[in-house]
Amino acid sequence: MMASLILMGAVIPRARAFSSLPSSNNGAVAAAASRRSQITEVSLNAEVPKTNSIFGRSSGFDKPTYGEESRQYRRTVYAHEDWIKHRQSDRFLKNLLSTIDSGVVRGTKLEVSIVTAIATSVVVWNGLFYEGFRDFAGVLHDPVIALGAPLTLPSFPFTISISALSLLVTFRTNNAYQRWFEARQCWGIINTECRNVARIAGSWCVPEKEPNREKRVEDIQRVSTGAWVFMRALQRHTGGPGDEEDFQKTVREALPKEEAEGLIAAGHRPMRALFNLSRHIERLPLNERQRIEVDKSCVIIGDICGACERIYGTPIPLVYTRHTSRFLCTWLFLLPLAMWEPFGNSWNHWTMVPSAAVVSLFLFGVDELSIQLEEPFSVLPISGLVNGVKNLVNSVPEWHQEYAEPVEGMPRELTYAQATSSEKVQKIYPRSFD
Numbered sequence: 001m002m003a004s005l006i007l008m009g010a011v012i013p014r015a016r017a018f019s020s021l022p023s024s025n026n027g028a029v030a031a032a033a034s035r036r037s038q039i040t041e042v043s044l045n046a047e048v049p050k051t052n053s054i055f056g057r058s059s060g061f062d063k064p065t066y067g068e069e070s071r072q073y074r075r076t077v078y079a080h081e082d083w084i085k086h087r088q089s090d091r092f093l094k095n096l097l098s099t100i101d102s103g104v105v106r107g108t109k110l111e112v113s114i115v116t117a118i119a120t121s122v123v124v125w126n127g128l129f130y131e132g133f134r135d136f137a138g139v140l141h142d143p144v145i146a147l148g149a150p151l152t153l154p155s156f157p158f159t160i161s162i163s164a165l166s167l168l169v170t171f172r173t174n175n176a177y178q179r180w181f182e183a184r185q186c187w188g189i190i191n192t193e194c195r196n197v198a199r200i201a202g203s204w205c206v207p208e209k210e211p212n213r214e215k216r217v218e219d220i221q222r223v224s225t226g227a228w229v230f231m232r233a234l235q236r237h238t239g240g241p242g243d244e245e246d247f248q249k250t251v252r253e254a255l256p257k258e259e260a261e262g263l264i265a266a267g268h269r270p271m272r273a274l275f276n277l278s279r280h281i282e283r284l285p286l287n288e289r290q291r292i293e294v295d296k297s298c299v300i301i302g303d304i305c306g307a308c309e310r311i312y313g314t315p316i317p318l319v320y321t322r323h324t325s326r327f328l329c330t331w332l333f334l335l336p337l338a339m340w341e342p343f344g345n346s347w348n349h350w351t352m353v354p355s356a357a358v359v360s361l362f363l364f365g366v367d368e369l370s371i372q373l374e375e376p377f378s379v380l381p382i383s384g385l386v387n388g389v390k391n392l393v394n395s396v397p398e399w400h401q402e403y404a405e406p407v408e409g410m411p412r413e414l415t416y417a418q419a420t421s422s423e424k425v426q427k428i429y430p431r432s433f434d
Contacts, residue, residue, distance in 0.1 A: 076381065077381045077384050104365045104368050104369065105361065105365070107368045107372075108360075108361065108364040108365055108368050111329070111332075111360065111364045112357055112360050112361050112364060114333065115332050115333060115335070115336065115356050115357060115360035116353060116356065116357040116360075118333060118336045118337075118356075119336035119339070119352055119353045119356040119357070120353050122151055122152070122336045122337060122339075122340055122352075123340075123348060123349050123350055123352065123353060125151045126150045126151055126152070126340060126349070127143070127348055127349075128143055128144045128145070129143050129144060129145050129146070129147045130143055130146070130147050130149070130150040130151070131143065131150065133348050134347060134348055150340060151337065151340070152337050152338070152340040152341060153334060153337035153338045154338065155338040155341075155342070157338075158331065158334075158335060158338050161331065164327075165327055165328065165331055168320075168323070168324045168327060168328075169324060169328065169363070169366055169367060169370075171320075172316060172320065172321065172324050172367070172370045173366055173367075173369060173370045175316050175370075176316065176369070176370035176371070176372075176373040176374045177370075177373055179311055179316075179373065179374060179375075179376055180373040180376035180379070180380075182307070182311060183308065183311050183376035183377060183380060184376070184380055186304045186307050186308050186311070187308075187380060187382060187385055189300065189304050190231060190234070190301060190304050190305075190308075190385075191231070191385045191388070191389065193297045193300050193301050193304075194227035194228070194230065194231055194297075194301065194389050195227075195389060195392065196297050197223060197227045197277070197281070197294060197297050197298070197301075198220075198223060198224040198227050198389070198392045198393075198396045199396065200290070200293065200294055200297075201219070201220045201223040201224065201281070201284055201294075201396065202220050202224070202396040202397065202399055202400040203400070204284070204286055204290050205219065205220055205284055205285055205286075205400065206285075209285035209286075210285040213401070216285075216400065217397045217400065217401065219280070219283050219284055219285075220284075220396055220397050220400050221393070221396075221397050222280040222283070223277065223280045223281055223284065224392055224393045224396045224397070225254055225255070225393050226273065226276055226277035226280045226281075227277060227389060227392075228254075228386065228389045228390045228392070228393055229251065229254060229255065229263070229273050229276070229277075230270060230273040230274050230277055230301065231385065231386045231389055232247065232250060232251070232273075232386050233247075233251075233263065233269040233270045233272070233273040234269075234270040234273075234305055234308060235377075235382050235383070235386055236269065237268075237269055237270050237308075237309075238308055238309070238312045238377040239377060239378065240378065248264055251263055251264060252264075254393075259276060262276075263276065270305050271302070271305070274298060274301060274302055274305070277298065278295075278298055281294050281295075281298070308377070311376070311377075312375070312377060315374060315375070316374060324367070325367065328363065328364070328367055332359070332360045332363060332364070335356060335359065335360070336352060336353075336356045339352040339355065339356055340352065343355070
């Protein structure tokens, strides 16, 4: 019942409107690439060693816990077959049977073990020093040393405090999910706008404005690559240091040497990549109206980049997180003392041990879920979005070459300008080709 009270309040709120922080562009020249390791990336990836916890856990970055190592396997992307499996009627039984393999269980095993040990100690202590114990034949044996009172607590303090605990845990869980939901929306918008930039570059560069086919294809290729490189730079910007080597390799393979080294050496890589993208767009043969439309996408991309930085750089207030953790630990660590009397009808009160373990597992599990969702970028399938835009790098120039050919049904001797200005084409594409 206690667990249900907490879970009842966990209603997922609607994501709030995005708000972004101003971003700075601290680009450096290629000669500064050798000093890249000494540059702090807007303090987002700063590695500050933490002191060891009272339980002997190392909270530094040298020994990641199971929860950190498992985050890469939680970047789930569903296809049609996955949704069918997700809706199967036996999902409840399968999920129950896979409890031992759950990442939440492994992430909270230390805390659950402490609660279980406390519950076991209460049973043994009260059996040996207060009430006595019954053997398997049901014979009651006197305590070894008879004490005046058992090791127990009344249940009333837990009853009146469960409401406050449920509010704390529910607020934290809802805010953690909201951060994940907003980050997913941010990357969805970035993915859409980068695709739009690549699409516009391929469809609006017409032979009438730039007759040189090779130059058109080269310019489109640069814009498509620039859109993808921006997404890759933002992925690295809001990711851990383990991606640095792969990022540098990818950038050097995709960009010219001078541009690649400038991006790698930049203090704010996403804004440098967006700056390079804007410069590539400037080379496209577009009129003023078309440039304004493309620039709108770049502005949106910059705004969403700031929103991602805000989510990544500002956690849920630490005072709230720490107080909730202390409240939850204290409440669950003392809970076995209040479970002694309610389980008096069981054999030597032993059923309170698994009961305490199960209750602590699910309540600690709720807090573990909020911790895992609070920083969403390492659990979102961002690599899939980045790779999807990467596929456009080669596809858009190919589509452009097909698009730039005379429309089917038109005489091939007509120029592209004549074909696109015809009444038939204007019905198919009801927009201006100027």
